[in-house]
Amino acid sequence: MPLLSLTSPPVDAVMLEARAASFGTRSIKNEAKLAAIDLAIRCIDLTTLEGRDSPGRVRSLCAKAAFPAPGAPRVAAVCVYPNLVAVAKDALRGTGVKVASVATAFPSGLSSLDVKLRDTEAALASGADEIDMVIDRGAFLAGDEARVYDEIVAVKNVCGDVHLKAILETGELGSYDATRRASDLALEAGADVIKTSTGKIGTSATLATALVMAEAIRDFARRTGERRGLKVAGGVRTTKAAIAYLVLLDESLGDPWLDPDLFRIGASALLDDLLLQREKLATGRYGSLDYVPRD
Numbered sequence: 001m002p003l004l005s006l007t008s009p010p011v012d013a014v015m016l017e018a019r020a021a022s023f024g025t026r027s028i029k030n031e032a033k034l035a036a037i038d039l040a041i042r043c044i045d046l047t048t049l050e051g052r053d054s055p056g057r058v059r060s061l062c063a064k065a066a067f068p069a070p071g072a073p074r075v076a077a078v079c080v081y082p083n084l085v086a087v088a089k090d091a092l093r094g095t096g097v098k099v100a101s102v103a104t105a106f107p108s109g110l111s112s113l114d115v116k117l118r119d120t121e122a123a124l125a126s127g128a129d130e131i132d133m134v135i136d137r138g139a140f141l142a143g144d145e146a147r148v149y150d151e152i153v154a155v156k157n158v159c160g161d162v163h164l165k166a167i168l169e170t171g172e173l174g175s176y177d178a179t180r181r182a183s184d185l186a187l188e189a190g191a192d193v194i195k196t197s198t199g200k201i202g203t204s205a206t207l208a209t210a211l212v213m214a215e216a217i218r219d220f221a222r223r224t225g226e227r228r229g230l231k232v233a234g235g236v237r238t239t240k241a242a243i244a245y246l247v248l249l250d251e252s253l254g255d256p257w258l259d260p261d262l263f264r265i266g267a268s269a270l271l272d273d274l275l276l277q278r279e280k281l282a283t284g285r286y287g288s289l290d291y292v293p294r295d
């Protein structure tokens with residue numbers, strides 16, 4: 001669809017926030033909770049995005065990603081900076097865990113398109129299975145939607161079949177309407193997944209912004225017949241929060257999205273809590289932390 005004819009519906013903030021708040025209040029039976037915890041683990045992009053990241057740190061994260069604890073499923077992917085993709089790729093060989101790389105001058109996105117494309121190409125050349133790009137929030141907020149759209153198209157072109165996640169950084173967009181508009185633009189431009197946040201600013205994923213994005217994905221699927229994915233990231237640290245996002249997904253997009261192909265949780269510190277709650281449900285008590293490698 002040409003950008004000019006792409007319209008986005010207004011968001012009713014009061015209704016949105018009331019509905020979003022309700023997702024965290026469902027009472028869930030233990031058996032369903034255990035299944036939800038395992039699904040949440042399978043949907044994690046286990047992330048380390050710090051200046052002090054090192055090959056050793058990434059290898060240890062990869063070991064945890066592939067074998068979080070006895071009986072627990074593996075996570076979906078490990079997410080790292082481009083320079084550490086090769087290390088992660090090597091450490092995860094044969095495990096089924098993918099390697100996601102941030103790119104396009106993460107987290108600000110304040111570089112030329114040429115630099116962003118080279119950054120993406122470098123991550124792909126090192127073996128990245130997925131690319132997490134940031135959209136140009138400066139251009140978006142200045143009303144230059146064509147630039148945001150064209151950059152996503154250009155990065156997706158470089159990615160080819162490799163899955164592209166477009167990070168909206170919703171905490172910088174200023175309103176639910178802007179989040180809806182950015183979601184529509186990114187989906188239209190060819191992003192396979194839309195992602196809430198970088199995790200690098202104060203405001204990260206919230207149930208309300210995730211719901212706005214899920215509704216954009218639902219409307220896109222109705223219009224085109226194509227299923228695109230959602231990734232919530234930043235500040236998701238508890239089992240309760242992870243389960244609230246799964247409820248959101250189930251009630252807004254439905255069963256097909258309860259799958260790592262269409263849903264991810266980008267998190268650096270969620271896995272330990274999921275493993276502790278899993279152990280508690282399985283045995284009736286909190287187990288020793290001995291077997292849970294610490295984040």
Ligand SMILES: O=C[C@H](O)COP(=O)(O)O
Binds near residue numbers: 047197198234236268
């Ligand atoms: O994309 C993932 C985020 O950077 C992780 O954020 P977090 O450290 O708040 O879990």
